[in-house]
Amino acid sequence: MSKHSVSRRQALLACAAIALGGAAPARADWDKIRESGALKVAVYNEFAPFSDKGAGIDVDLAGALAARLGLSLNLMPFPADEEVADDLRNMVWKGHYLGYGPADVMLHVPVDNRLMSDNPQVRIFAPYYVETLRLARSAAAIPQFQGIDSLAGKRIGVEKVSIAGMLMLGEGEGRFREQVRIYPSALEALAALKAGQLDAVLAKRSEAEAALRGDPAFPLEDLSFQRMPRSGWAVGMAVRKDDEDLALRLQAALNELAASGELRALFARHGVQQVRP
Structure with missing residues (x-):
């Protein structure tokens, strides 16, 4: 190994320590x-x-x-x-x-x-x-979306033991509880939405985007909750x-x-x- 290559490595390690706020690695x-x-x-x-x-x-x-x-x-x-x-x-x-x-x-x-x-x-x-949450809705079942009140009387899917499920079940002191349907995964809930078995699904944005691929029949909405930071x-x-x-x-x-x-x-x-x- 040349002296030049050694000095380059030492310089790189020094830069790493400075950039990451620590001393040079022991190993x-x-x-x-x-x-x-x-x-x-x-x-x-x-x-x-x-x-x-x-x-x-x-x-x-x-x-x-x-x-x-x-x-x-x-x-x-x-x-x-x-x-x-x-x-x-x-x-x-x-x-x-x-x-x-x-x-x-x-x-x-x-x-x-x-x-x-x-x-x-x-x-x-x-x-x-x-990552953030998004509400995927059926445009046929919910033609106009004007906030969370648009979900009154609608069938809403969520994943079990999830942030979406916790927020949806707890919203408004449980006013949507009877409308919420629990699925083993968000992907299964989104599949049920596409099959017409649900009117909306609250899921992570990545899950909804990957499953729906921009289908205009299932637009995504930004739904805010007091206990959830809007910035994700x-x-x-x-x-x-x-x-x-x-x-x-x-x-x-x-x-x-x-x-x-x-x-x-x-x-x-x-x-x-x-x-x-």
């Missing part, structure tokens, strides 16, 4: 990843349109990030635990007691200050999407806290994907409009 994690030839990326299982059965937005993003780093992709799908903190422990900084994980990076992590504070073992960064919530990536070099490289790769339009096109392939913070 040469990037060197280990580069030597392995593959980037291990953790993605949620059964999480369409982002990752399900080896396909989705996050799967494509994982491949694009690996390619930008000159690596092959080692995808690590995993089932969601009860808390995001459990997922971070299992897939980022420790590994699961059943023997899988940790990965080099985990995708679709909420970029949330409290989550960061409660999980000092990880570094959460590089937001690449802002950002998701990004997580690596181990001391993996500054890897974090810097992943952030740079994401920036390149965004600047080239590849990130937007990646989302569009799945019918989803890409929105960054």
Whole structure:
């Protein structure tokens, strides 16, 4: 190795430390990843349109990030635990007691200050999407939408144990409770909407866009709730806290994907409009 290449690496590590607000990493994690030839990326299982059965937005993003780093992709799908903190422990900084994980990076992590504070073992960064809720309605059943009152007497689908379900069931001290229909997933609720079995579905915007693909028969509406921020919530990536070099490289790769339009096109392939913070 030449003195020139050593100095370049040292400079890069110094820049990473400054950019990410920490000291130079104690372990040469990037060197280990580069030597392995593959980037291990953790993605949620059964999480369409982002990752399900080896396909989705996050799967494509994982491949694009690996390619930008000159690596092959080692995808690590995993089932969601009860808390995001459990997922971070299992897939980022420790590994699961059943023997899988940790990965080099985990995708679709909420970029949330409290989550960061409660999980000092990880570094959460590089937001690449802002998720929100949308009401998908049948234009035939609800020709004009004038706010939440337009849902009076209508059949409304939601996913079980979801933010949408909680908000819809609790709205107006439960005034829509008798109208709400619970489905195992938002995709099943949206399929029931298209089949004429529901009049509307409250779901995450990504789910609604991917399922309906801009069909004018099922327009999407922005429905606000007091307990839900209108701006939605950002998701990004997580690596181990001391993996500054890897974090810097992943952030740079994401920036390149965004600047080239590849990130937007990646989302569009799945019918989803890409929105960054």
